[in-house]
Amino acid sequence: MLTIENLIKKFxxxxxxxxxxxxxxxxxxxxAEQVALIGESGGGKTTLLHLIAGMLSATSGSIRVDNIELTRLSEQGRDRFRAATIGYVFQTFNLLPAFSAVENVKLGMTFGSGRVDSERALDLLDRVGLAERANYRPNQLSVGQQQxxxxxxxxxxRPKLLLADEPTANVDPASADSVLDLIIDSCRSESIALLMVTHSMDVADRFERIERLEDINRIPALKQS
Known part of the structure; x- marks a missing residue:
């Protein structure tokens, strides 16, 4: 699903x-594999996710997702590919404040196929325990509900790869486990590959495969600022 080779990113x-x-x-x-990537804050984890998602362009090297070489695509091409193939759970949620919960979910469909399945949007909200709040706007929801x-x-x-950037960082400890359960179980049930980055070993321990950024990245975290 994902193959990275000789990837370099310079700013x-x-x-x-x-x-x-x-x-x-x-x-x-x-x-369909689930991987936790653990590393220090500011160590380059989010940059790596942005490269995989095509939000940033690589300085050199290869990033293949679902047999597509992202480094050969234009910025618009990467945007289209991300919308069709990759899901992204942001640490800061990035919900549109003027839209209701169900409308925000429908936007996830619009960015991909362009076809809106209202029944799936409502089903997904039901699966995350928010069926009764489908018409609430983000400011009417708790932080955990927004996540x-x-x-x-x-x-x-229906992405083939889900990227999750510290998805429990902004929720309270009581909500963290349920957020992790949702992501892990949803990816498993839909055979979606999952890459979650975190600085928490408690989060990483939920995964069968754990990688450390310091082991795959030749640039020491202390040299990054």
Whole structure:
């Protein structure tokens, strides 16, 4: 499902020069496999997810998702591919405040196939325990409920790969386990490959396969700022 080879990402420094953030010789995830990637805050985990999702372009190297080479696609091509193939659970939810919960979930479908399945949107909200709040706007929902809507939206387009960026970081401990259960169980039931990045070993321990960023990235975290 995902194959990374010789991936390098550099950023231009404000004062000139370049900062190398990632240098990943090899990293793979099989179809329907669930992987936790653990690493320090600011160590490049989110940058890696953005590269896999096509939100950033690689400086060099190869990123193949579902047999498509992302580094050969234009920015628009990457956007279309992400919408059709990849779901993304953001740490900060990124829900649109003017839209209801069900409308936010439907947007996840629009970005992909362009076809809206209202029944699936409502079913997903029911699965995350928010059927009765389908017409609530984000500001009428708790933080944990907003994260559940974000999970439903990420699953709406039936992705083949789900990327989750510290999905429990902004929810209370009581909600964290239920958020993890939702993501893990939903991906398992729909045979979706899952890559979750986290700095928490408690979160990572929920996965059969755990990788450390420091083991796959040649750039030490202490050199990143």
């Amino acid at each position: 231009q420094q404000p004062g000139g020069g370049e900062l190398t953030v990632l240098d990943v010789p090899k990293f793979e995830i099989a179809s 559940r809507v974000a999970i439903a939206r990420a699953l709406a387009g």
